[in-house]
Amino acid sequence: MSDGLRLPAPLRYLSLLLVLGASGNCLAMSLDQQFAGLASCSVEQVFLDPSNQQLSGQYFVERQLQPCDLDEGARFCVKDQFHGLAVHAIGIPYRGPFSVHALYLDADVQTARQQLGQGFDGDGVQAPLLIADPKNPGGSVLYCDPDSQ
Structure with missing residues (x-):
């Protein structure tokens, strides 16, 4: 490449930042990807470490x-989607013997069950539970608690 076609250094860096910024969203992990194992209650390596807060x-x-809330679990307030359902919070293990992973959905149980379909019906394997959200009328909670199943 000849020097006449090269961008000045500040413009090269700016163009690199623009490319990285534009492609950054494509590389971000979606909630569907992070919780892909939720249908069989096999969400692994998703927790908040109580010893170092990592x-x-x-x-x-x-x-x-x-x-946004810490107890036995860590609850994160979000605005996202899981299999097309609006999610307003995510619960992950934090401390104690608890290993619950939970998605707090805006949809009621019947709507969530219809949207999630057969992939979340258990079908002979460990499956998540779907219950009405006691703190959010009209909402539901999709969760796995291996210790209670």
Whole structure:
């Protein structure tokens, strides 16, 4: 390439940043991808470490999420989608013997069940539970608690 076709250094860096910024969204992990194992309750390596407050799980790390509530689990307030259903919060393990992963949906149980379809019906394997959200009338909670199944 001749020097006459090269961009000045500041423009090269700016164009690189624009390319990285434009492609960054394509590389971000979706909630569907992070919780792909939820249908069989096999969500692994997604937790908040209580000893050093480090998040595990690419979805959480990429977005630099901070919990909106901490108890035995860590609850993250979000606005996202899981299989086309609006999600307003995510629960992941934090401390104690609890290993619950939960998605707090805006849809009621019947609507969520219809939208999620057969992939979440158990079919002989461990399956998540779908219950009405006691703190959000009209909403539901899709969760896996291996200790209670």
